[in-house]
Amino acid sequence: MARGLPAAWSAVLGLPFVAGGLYAVVRSPNVPSEAGLPFIGFGGFVILLGLYIQFVAAPEPPTMRDGEEIVETRNPAQRAAAVKAAVGFVVLSVAGYLLFFTFLPYVYPLVTLVGGLYLFSTGLYAYWTNTLTTYYVTNQRLIKEYRFISLVREELPFEKVRGVEERRSVWETIAGLGNVRVASGGGRTLEVVVRNVYSPTEFADEVRGLV
Amino acid sequence: MSDGSTVAKIPLGQGYGLGYDGGNQWVAPVSEGRVVGGETGSADINWETPVEGVGVRPAVTEDQVFVSTVTTSPEGFSLEDPTSMDAEGQLYALDITDGSVLWETSRNGAGAGAPLVQNGLVYWTGTDGDILVYDVETGESTWEFKNDASLPRSPVAASGNIFAGGQDGYLYAIDARSGELVGRSLVGAPISTNPVAVDGVVYVGTDEGSIQAFEYGGGERLWAFEADASVRSLTVSNGLVIAGTAAGYYVLGDGESVESDGDGDTTTRTETDDDESWSGGGEPVAGGDEAAMRQRGLFSNDGDEPDALSNPFNLTTLGFLLSVAGITYQMFQGR
Numbered sequence: 001m002a003r004g005l006p007a008a009w010s011a012v013l014g015l016p017f018v019a020g021g022l023y024a025v026v027r028s029p030n031v032p033s034e035a036g037l038p039f040i041g042f043g044g045f046v047i048l049l050g051l052y053i054q055f056v057a058a059p060e061p062p063t064m065r066d067g068e069e070i071v072e073t074r075n076p077a078q079r080a081a082a083v084k085a086a087v088g089f090v091v092l093s094v095a096g097y098l099l100f101f102t103f104l105p106y107v108y109p110l111v112t113l114v115g116g117l118y119l120f121s122t123g124l125y126a127y128w129t130n131t132l133t134t135y136y137v138t139n140q141r142l143i144k145e146y147r148f149i150s151l152v153r154e155e156l157p158f159e160k161v162r163g164v165e166e167r168r169s170v171w172e173t174i175a176g177l178g179n180v181r182v183a184s185g186g187g188r189t190l191e192v193v194v195r196n197v198y199s200p201t202e203f204a205d206e207v208r209g210l211v
Numbered sequence: 212m213s214d215g216s217t218v219a220k221i222p223l224g225q226g227y228g229l230g231y232d233g234g235n236q237w238v239a240p241v242s243e244g245r246v247v248g249g250e251t252g253s254a255d256i257n258w259e260t261p262v263e264g265v266g267v268r269p270a271v272t273e274d275q276v277f278v279s280t281v282t283t284s285p286e287g288f289s290l291e292d293p294t295s296m297d298a299e300g301q302l303y304a305l306d307i308t309d310g311s312v313l314w315e316t317s318r319n320g321a322g323a324g325a326p327l328v329q330n331g332l333v334y335w336t337g338t339d340g341d342i343l344v345y346d347v348e349t350g351e352s353t354w355e356f357k358n359d360a361s362l363p364r365s366p367v368a369a370s371g372n373i374f375a376g377g378q379d380g381y382l383y384a385i386d387a388r389s390g391e392l393v394g395r396s397l398v399g400a401p402i403s404t405n406p407v408a409v410d411g412v413v414y415v416g417t418d419e420g421s422i423q424a425f426e427y428g429g430g431e432r433l434w435a436f437e438a439d440a441s442v443r444s445l446t447v448s449n450g451l452v453i454a455g456t457a458a459g460y461y462v463l464g465d466g467e468s469v470e471s472d473g474d475g476d477t478t479t480r481t482e483t484d485d486d487e488s489w490s491g492g493g494e495p496v497a498g499g500d501e502a503a504m505r506q507r508g509l510f511s512n513d514g515d516e517p518d519a520l521s522n523p524f525n526l527t528t529l530g531f532l533l534s535v536a537g538i539t540y541q542m543f544q545g546r
Binding site for chain 1: 392393394395397507508509510511521522523524526527528530531533534535537538541542543
């Protein structure tokens with residue numbers, strides 16, 4: 001089962017779309033009733049994908065080698081995704097108001113809808129992707145696991161690590177977040193980028209200590 | 212003030228709708244295809260102008276008379292059910308002093324409602340659903356509001372808007388200068404009275420006996436009252452709404468209770484911020500959705516855009532599908 005409550009949060013985010021769509025179908029005088037169907041469909045998509053992520057998609061912890069043990073487990077922070085989804089949700093609410101409760105030409109609600117959908121969708125998939133991503137630091141390897149339908153596992157043995165790079169933008173510094181890039185040397189460089197983690201300096205130092 | 216005494220009795224024939232008496236002139240369209248006029252207080256007919264069809268109540272300015280006629284016989288004329296008349300409409304602009312025709316125009320549907328004159332423009336509704344607007348002096352068309360649903364009753368002007376009641380169960384608010392649709396309010400049954408606009412509130416009555424009050428500009432329904440029969444006329448004065456129905460008169464006050472002088476019963480006006488309490492049939496009649504789709508366009512509400520562009524289903528479906536595709540693709544990639 002995935003960490004957090006993606007099913008519950010997805011329902012919270014998806015149900016307003018279903019409700020808005022039903023309103024349009026049943027009684028909005030300002031749009032044809034079928035205009036509510038895409039809203040219902042999108043809301044249903046969000047709710048169902050949240051359920052899938054909660055109960056089906058989460059990856060299992062990696063199998064440990066002999067003498068190997070997990071030192072630390074990290075997950076990407078959800079703060080940026082949540083803010084993006086929330087702002088997108090507000091913009092989409094404005095779009096719904098313009099579409100269902102006013103008689104302005106469609107260009108106004110639709111432009112708002114496109115902007116809101118971009119923010120909301122990018123925030124939502126970031127939230128879901130973060131939910132399905134886990135970074136494991138063992139005493140031998142750094143492992144990134146992601147599973148939506150198929151499993152993606154990236155790992156880097158510490159004996160091959162040639163560099164640990166830490167990056168924080170201004171906004172990430174303010175939010176207490178950062179990215180840590182761990183890379184091997186040589187021709188075909190292996191690397192694992194640990195994104196959007198809290199206390200990245202501490203994490204980077206921990207990796208350096210294991211190298 | 213009138214004392215009720217007869218000043219002049221003029222044999223004119225059958226009239227449909229009221230005549231007009233103002234200033235020093237009276238004007239009356241009569242059934243035999245003519246409009247007559249004279250001086251107030253005199254039974255002498257000063258002028259007589261033949262018109263095509265049966266005229267309804269005129270609109271009058273200082274020097275002009277505007278008469279809408281329906282090109283049918285007096286027997287085929289029906290003020291009660293204008294939509295039943297399969298006839299064309301004519302609009303005449305007459306000189307009030309001698310009755311000469313200054314300009315005239317026609318339309319496909321019957322113009323059974325009196326035209327409205329406001330700020331140099333004359334607004335003319337009809338059963339074809341259009342609001343046609345002309346310059347009072349030249350008769351040149353200023354703008355047209357195209358609508359699928361019949362608008363058989365007279366419009367009313369207030370606060371820069373024109374309000375017209377439709378047979379599709381909507382009260383339309385149109386910008387008086389541009390002809391753009393400002394908004395529309397769901398009434399839920401064919402509107403059977405001329406709208407009345409007073410102090411930010413528009414009142415209408417319906418074929419199904421509902422009397423309703425709305426905020427200006429396609430706003431919220433403030434209240435609704437269910438009468439016993441189809442509403443025929445509506446007047447608002449001194450805070451009272453007076454409605455004539457096929458069963459009797461109702462006087463609706465500001466308070467909770469109202470009086471009906473039809474049978475003396477006391478009935479209750481219902482506040483309807485919560486639409487659940489409204490029992491007037493909250494659904495638009497057939498054709499409402501179709502009308503909405505055509506009237507509300509992508510870039511303007513003038514109804515001249517291709518249907519594909521004016522259908523929010525196509526546009527929102529495209530947006531949501533792109534969004535779903537983007538999310539799914541990114542989720543597969545795990546980025």
